[in-house]
Structure formats: C-alpha cells, structure tokens
Amino acid sequence: MQIDPVENAEIETAAKLGAGRGVGVRVRSVSKSYGGREVLKTLNVEIAAGEFVAIVGRSGCGKSTLLRLIAGLEQPSNGNLYFGAGDVKPEIQPEIRIMFQDSRLLPWKRVLNNVGLGLPRASLASAKALAQVGLEERAHEWPAVLSGGQRQRVALARALVHDPELLLLDEPLGALDALTRIEMQQLIESLWKERGFTAVLVTHDVQEAIALADRVLLIEDGEITLDERISLARPRARGNLAFAQLEERILARVLKHPAAQLDSALGDVSLQRTVSQVGWAI
Amino acid sequence: MNAISTTAEAPASLRRPRTGTGTARKGNATKIWQDRLLPWLLPVALILAWEFAAKVGWLSSRILPEPWAVARAAWSLALSGELWTHVRISAWRAISGFAVGGGLGLLLGLLTGTFKQAETLLDTSIQMIRNIPALALIPLVILWFGIDESSKLFLVSIGVFFPVYLNTFHGIRSVDKGLIEMAKSYGLSGWPLYRDVILPGALPSILVGVRFALGLVWVLLIVAETISAQAGIGYMTMNAREFLQTDVVLVGILLYALLGKLADILARALERYWLRWHPGYQ
Numbered sequence: 071m072q073i074d075p076v077e078n079a080e081i082e083t084a085a086k087l088g089a090g091r092g093v094g095v096r097v098r099s100v101s102k103s104y105g106g107r108e109v110l111k112t113l114n115v116e117i118a119a120g121e122f123v124a125i126v127g128r129s130g131c132g133k134s135t136l137l138r139l140i141a142g143l144e145q146p147s148n149g150n151l152y153f154g155a156g157d158v159k160p161e162i163q164p165e166i167r168i169m170f171q172d173s174r175l176l177p178w179k180r181v182l183n184n185v186g187l188g189l190p191r192a193s194l195a196s197a198k199a200l201a202q203v204g205l206e207e208r209a210h211e212w213p214a215v216l217s218g219g220q221r222q223r224v225a226l227a228r229a230l231v232h233d234p235e236l237l238l239l240d241e242p243l244g245a246l247d248a249l250t251r252i253e254m255q256q257l258i259e260s261l262w263k264e265r266g267f268t269a270v271l272v273t274h275d276v277q278e279a280i281a282l283a284d285r286v287l288l289i290e291d292g293e294i295t296l297d298e299r300i301s302l303a304r305p306r307a308r309g310n311l312a313f314a315q316l317e318e319r320i321l322a323r324v325l326k327h328p329a330a331q332l333d334s335a336l337g338d339v340s341l342q343r344t345v346s347q348v349g350w351a352i
Numbered sequence: 353m354n355a356i357s358t359t360a361e362a363p364a365s366l367r368r369p370r371t372g373t374g375t376a377r378k379g380n381a382t383k384i385w386q387d388r389l390l391p392w393l394l395p396v397a398l399i400l401a402w403e404f405a406a407k408v409g410w411l412s413s414r415i416l417p418e419p420w421a422v423a424r425a426a427w428s429l430a431l432s433g434e435l436w437t438h439v440r441i442s443a444w445r446a447i448s449g450f451a452v453g454g455g456l457g458l459l460l461g462l463l464t465g466t467f468k469q470a471e472t473l474l475d476t477s478i479q480m481i482r483n484i485p486a487l488a489l490i491p492l493v494i495l496w497f498g499i500d501e502s503s504k505l506f507l508v509s510i511g512v513f514f515p516v517y518l519n520t521f522h523g524i525r526s527v528d529k530g531l532i533e534m535a536k537s538y539g540l541s542g543w544p545l546y547r548d549v550i551l552p553g554a555l556p557s558i559l560v561g562v563r564f565a566l567g568l569v570w571v572l573l574i575v576a577e578t579i580s581a582q583a584g585i586g587y588m589t590m591n592a593r594e595f596l597q598t599d600v601v602l603v604g605i606l607l608y609a610l611l612g613k614l615a616d617i618l619a620r621a622l623e624r625y626w627l628r629w630h631p632g633y634q
Contacts, residue, residue, distance in 0.1 A: 141537060143537060166537075167537075168534075170530070172530065174534040176531060176552070177630070178552040187540070187548075188538040212629045214629060214630065214634055
C-alpha cells in the first residue's frame with residue numbers, strides 16, 4: 071500500500087469542508103462588454119465551496135450579467151472563471167443549475183416530466199425532488215394550472231433533481247407575493263443547509279439577501295463596491311436588531327444615502343428615516 | 353354559525369338548500385337549449401322556408417329544387433353506388449394533395465425555420481411563388497401535366513403548401529427563446545432539444561396552418577375537378593349541370609360542405625388533443 075501525502079491532504083481538506091456538495095467559484099479579472107458598452111469591469115471574486123452569496127444592486131448594474139457568466143450562458147470578454155480548487159479549468163464541468171426569474175417550465179410537459187428534464191428517463195428522483203418542495207400531489211398536472219409560486223417551486227425541484235454543486239438564482243422570487251416569497255426563502259435555505267451546494271443569489275431585495283446569505287456583494291456600475299460578511303446566526307429573524315441595522319446600512323449604501331444615526335430617545339425610528347429618504351429606488 | 357344559531361334563526365338565504373335541485377335543473381335545460389339547439393334554429397328555419405317556397409311555387413325547380421328533391425336525389429345516388437364512388441375519388445384526391453403539399457410545406461418550413469442559411473437561400477423564392485394565385489396557373493398546369501390526375505394533385509398541393517409552410521416557419525421562429533436557453537442550460541441539445549422544446553413550441557402555429565390549408569383543399573379541388581375529370585364530386589356536379597339536374601348539383605355542393613366540415617372537425621379534435629396543455633384549453 072502506498073501512502074501519498076498529497077492525496078491524504080486533499081482528503082483531509084475535503085473532510086473539513088463537511089459533507090456538503092459545493093464547488094468554489096473564482097472570478098479572475100472578468101469583464102464583459104455588449105457592443106462597446108462595458109457592463110462589468112474587471113471583477114475579482116472568490117466564492118468558497120458551500121457558501122451562500124447574495125449579489126445586490128440596482129437594475130442594470132450588471133448583477134444578472136455576472137450570474138449568466140458564471141452559468142456559462144455567456145462568455146466573458148476578458149478574464150476567466152474557474153471552478154473548484156486551483157486556477158485550472160477542471161476536466162469535468164461541475165453541475166451548475168440556474169433558476170430564472172420566470173419559472174420557464176415547458177408548458178407541454180406535465181410537472182413531473184418538467185422536473186425530470188435532462189434526466190435519462192422520468193425516475194424516482196423527480197418524484198422525490200417534487201416531494202421536497204411539497205408538490206408531489208401536483209405531479210401530473212399541466213404547468214398552466216399552477217400559480218406563480220407553485221411554478222417556481224417546480225423550477226426549484228427541477229434545479230435540485232440533478233444534485234447541483236452550484237445553484238444560481240436570478241431574482242427567482244421577484245414575481246411572487248410577499249408571503250410566498252418568505253416561504254420560498256425558507257425552503258431554499260433549508261435545502262441549502264441540507265445539501266451544502268454553493269449558492270449565488272441575485273436579488274434587488276436587500277432584506278432577502280441578508281436573510282439568506284453568508285456574504286453580500288454590491289455591484290455598482292459594473293464593479294464590486296461592497297463585500298460584507300453576514301455573521302448572524304441562522305435561522306435569521308427579520309425583527310432582530312442586528313438584522314435591521316445591517317439591512318438599514320446596506321440599503322442606505324445601495325441608495326447612496328448616509329446611514330442615519332439612530333435617535334435612541336425616540337426609540338427605533340430607523341424605518342421612518344429610510345422611508346423618508348427613499349426618493350427613487352429603481 | 354352553530355354558535356350564533358342557538359340564539360337567532362339562520363337567515364333565510366342560508367335555509368334554502370345549497371345543492372339546488374329545482375333551480376339547477378332549470379338552469380341545465382336552458383343551457384342545453386342554448387348550446388346545442390339554438391345554433392341550429394336558423395339553418396332549420398331556412399330549410400323549412402325553402403321547402404315552403406318550393407312547394408308553393410315561388411321557386412322554380414330548375415333554379416333551386418326543394419330540399420326534399422335534393423334528399424331524394426342523394427338517396428338514389430347512394431343506392432346506385434355512384435355517390436360513394438365519387439366521394440371516394442374526391443376524398444382520395446383531397447387527402448393525397450393535402451399530404452403532398454402539407455408534407456412539403458412542413459418540411460421546408462422546418463428547414464428554413466431552423467437553419468438561417470436555408471432561410472436566406474429559399475425564402476425569397478418561395479415568397480415570390482406564393483403570390484401567384486394557384487387558380488391562375490390552370491392553363492400552365494394543363495399544358496404541363498395534361499388533364500389526368502397529376503394536374504389535379506399539383507394544383508391542390510401547391511395551394512396547400514403555402515399556408516403550412518408560412519405558419520411552420522413562423523412557429524419555429526417564435527418559440528420562446530427563454531425556454532430554449534433554459535433547456536440548453538439543463539443539458540439538452542441537438543435532437544432532444546428539437547423534439548422537446550422547439551417542435552412542441554411551434555405546434556400551435558403549425559396547426560393553424562393545417563386548419564387553414566384544410567379549408568383551401570376543397571376550394572382548389574372543386575376547380576381542379578372541373579378542368580376535366582372522369583369521376584369525383586366535381587365531375588358529378590358538372591355532368592348534372594349539363595343535364596339540368598339541379599338537385600344533383602345541390603347534392604354535390606352539400607357534399608363538399610359536409611366533407612369540409614368533417615375535415616375541420618378532425619383538425620379541431622387533433623388540436624384539442626395536441627394542445628391540451630395550452631392555457632387556452634384549460
């Protein structure tokens with residue numbers, strides 16, 4: 071029996087990362103232009119395996135573009151993206167799945183067959199994935215009869231049935247009502263904790279970003295101007311003081327207004343100030 | 353409600369039985385009358401008026417024979433077997449013309465819709481030919497094909513080709529690009545992508561073309577059969593006109609209407625089955 075120290079070290083690092091199925095992402099000097107207009111300017115980001123990263127920013131700042139570059143739907147004009155350890159392109163592409171803002175279900179396939187898209191044949195895996203999002207009794211219906219929230223849940227099941235190492239979420243909850251959004255956030259968080267994939271969430275909702283992510287990136291004019299680590303304990307309560315202060319700070323940063331000083335004599339007026347400061351959010 | 357009703361009586365509206373028997377049954381009868389019988393009120397009234405006018409003598413039997421005479425003529429033709437021969441031959445011409453023209457239109461539409469080079473090469477020529485009225489080609493057709501079956505087949509095919517081609521082309525081009533992007537990111541490509549995403553997406557448009565072409569088939573067949581024929585409904589009608597058998601002429605016209613209606617019913621049934629996933633059919 072040969073003892074290979076390099077192999078042993080690799081196994082140890084893998085074991086330390088836990089039973090999670092995640093792959094790290096390295097964005098190296100990536101820039102993207104569309105017909106002369108530079109959307110992303112020389113970005114450098116490192117996302118650790120199993121991390122939950124949220125990307126926030128105003129509309130048109132380039133956050134969706136970054137996600138599409140990571141997903142491979144578009145190619146960077148300059149720079150490279152690497153997955154896994156090291157700056158070398160792996161031989162086997164990692165399992166990357168993306169959830170879009172609209173569910174993009176095939177309307178002519180039943181829910182179960184939609185979940186099993188890309189699988190060699192409809193199998194137990196699709197039924198199990200559907201059960202995980204709580205829609206197993208709707209397996210044989212047409213997508214046309216489902217509500218928006220249900221369709222996004224089917225899309226989530228479809229993304230998860232392949233057991234992805236990297237899950238990309240492009241504002242998936244933007245079109246849902248507030249209550250469904252909170253339920254979906256809890257669902258995504260629980261599935262992420264259970265499976266340990268790396269998640270990158272693009273959202274315009276700062277509260278959603280803080281509720282779900284380990285790290286929040288802010289993209290402004292194609293550059294990353296904020297990289298904040300969220301060290302609140304999970305599950306995160308929205309009413310929590312630390313949560314609210316963090317949200318206030320990041321939101322003020324996004325809106326480019328100075329964060330207000332809390333007037334302790336009057337109690338918690340942070341919400342009032344934020345509301346009065348907001349003139350043009352999008 | 354139980355807690356309240358201990359002190360007060362339930363309001364009158366709640367006392368009436370919910371599973372309405374009297375009101376519901378009456379509603380059902382009205383519905384049957386409206387949906388099934390009312391549409392036929394006008395045609396039946398027209399036929400009765402026609403019969404009356406013929407019996408009284410307002411309508412000469414040479415101009416428009418009474419419905420009863422038409423029915424008798426149809427019956428005698430059916431008994432002698434002539435009717436079935438003509439119907440069979442006309443139906444065969446319609447089916448083969450539809451198959452050739454529709455099949456070619458489908459294939460070329462798929463080709464030019466899918467491959468940009470094919471569109472660049474072929475589309476302009478096809479659009480130029482499309483604008484030539486098929487019936488204006490009759491003298492040329494007689495010169496090229498003579499007066500046997502191939503001339504009729506050619507005329508019907510060329511008329512059927514264009515609606516099917518145009519709608520197939522348009523259908524393929526207007527498949528939701530978001531769905532194609534999603535399917536590609538989930539690992540579909542080549543034939544599975546075509547079979548699962550592009551073709552079903554184009555199907556509603558293709559079916560519109562098919563239904564339109566089915567209507568055209570009979571128009572072109574009538575004319576094609578009057579060029580010169582030895583059998584067929586058109587021949588039967590032309591022959592009867594020579595002998596002033598107006599009732600047989602009417603039988604021919606009614607047969608065309610009936611066959612056209614049958615073809616449309618078939619197309620609608622196909623559409624209802626193939627498009628049962630469509631929100632419009634839910």
